[in-house]
Amino acid sequence: MSEAPSGRRTPRWLRALRRNPAALIGAAAVGAVVCVALAAPVLAPHDPVAQIATPLRPPGHPHLGGTDELGRDELSRLIFGARVSLYVGVLAVAIALGVGGTSGIAAGFYGGWVDNIAMRVMDVLFSLPALVLAIAITSILGPSLTNVMIAIGIVYAPTFARIARGPTLAVVGLPYIEAARALGASNRIIVLRHVLPNVSAPLLVQTTVSLSTAILTEAALSFLGLGTQPPTASWGLMLSAARQYMLIDPWIAVLPGCAIAVTVLGFNLLGDGLRDLLDPRIRTL
């Protein structure tokens, strides 16, 4: 691999990314999906919920992605579907990170009964298959986009808690924390300045990887009719509707699945790359 000339200073992470083509492809895929989601109203040729053409047309002119079972433009629905996936994925992971990360750090920092209670609650949440727990929670909250977000957030919080607890525990006993305390630093300062930097790298990796699983879970819940409700365009919902018509027009079953797979693969590749970069101790398998 050719290195950048030493005269120009390229940031370390950029150089590492260049050496890791897989992560680069992941970053490109994620970047593309984010751009598509942000620019959806500009990019989409049609209104994603308008019924404008003959149903179940295969891809071609004038509808590049064909039309769905109600005569809506498939490409426009795919483009707007990216918004739903990212919106639910990002907010759900934010909930998981907020709840799980905080309780993990608290558990490791305070130890004792705080640690015990927090981790036992997480153990219980861990003892149900993720999708089953998510289904149970959405069935009680009712099917809607917000509730799916909350459900996925709760389901993935334990992973973040475990990941945050380990490094916190390892750091809390070290002399420099004791020194900070002796200098009169408050708990808040110690956690923010001294604990958080040690926890942030593994949490960042987990965040990226969780985005992929959160997007998959949203698609699965919408596929089952428990997530995004019609007529909103969501990839999982589109796949679900396609089941009845897939033998007449296979395209409507193929395209949303591709969209999910590319997005999720992008986040997985990026997550793997970040792990190599930030946590050299764990090599990629």
Next chain:
Amino acid sequence: MRYLIRRGLWTVAVLVGVSVLVFVLVRLLPGTIVDILGGGEGQLSPDQRAAVMQQFGLDRPLPVQYLRWVGSMLRGDFGWSFRSGQPVGGLLVSRLPITLELAVLSVAGVSLVGIPLGIVASVSRSVRVKTLVQVVGLLGLSVPNFWIAVLLIIAASYLFHWLPALIYVPPWTHPWVNLQQMFLPVFSLALGLAAVVVRMTRSSMLEVLGQEYVKVAHAKGLSTGAVLLRHALRNALIPVVTVLGLQMGYLLGGVVITEQIFGLPGLGWTLLNGVYQRDYPVVQGTVLLFAVTFVVTNLGVDLLYTFLDPRIRYE
């Protein structure tokens, strides 16, 4: 032995926690159970409500309700379905074998395909094989299994004019028909996992193959096959079993969608129909049974470790 007892007690504690969780979740339902039973809010007069509450013991304090609920479950009484009036316990017993068959066949398929392919891939040191295995492994994690299922149905209907059967045939009446019916669901569940297992087996084998004792085995003139299978594989399998165990949750979740797509009336199918029909005793029972299955599987994986690596027993 002490390890086993500790591990068993911990399993029981987690199951108690899960039962509390399910109990609390069901009590969080919008509107009380009485309204659902009475056919909607405001359908019952206050007197009727009180009578129903008393009949089901809902007027007691929550801890008492919980203990009575757990007590009746331990006696095998899971309540009655709101819709069909059937006892939920009997329903679950009739549905569990289908899910177990699906899960066991999938794990068997994953191990039988994934582990040998991983071993083969570990012998080759070419970069292409490495990249291929990594990419396929990541694809396995990224492609939704319900999409694979949908694509398989499309392919099977075009190629063989095959469609998912409408009626489930149990293996004890027509084993051959049952296996035909199970093939595509198992395939759709196992494909992604197998890719992950190939990747894991390969990297784990490579690590073990670099160790001294493997060189010794080679040096004393053993055949490559004997070195790989008898010496390297046993140590290399430990991380693979870990991953398989971790993926059981994915598998049991995947079962829910797969059963729905292929019309197999297992636990996942029962759970979803319970959710669609707001049949809460059924939802409660299936969720608990899923938890029990998952926790027991994890226990099994842990015990398998101690068999594969006796050192773990003494930690």
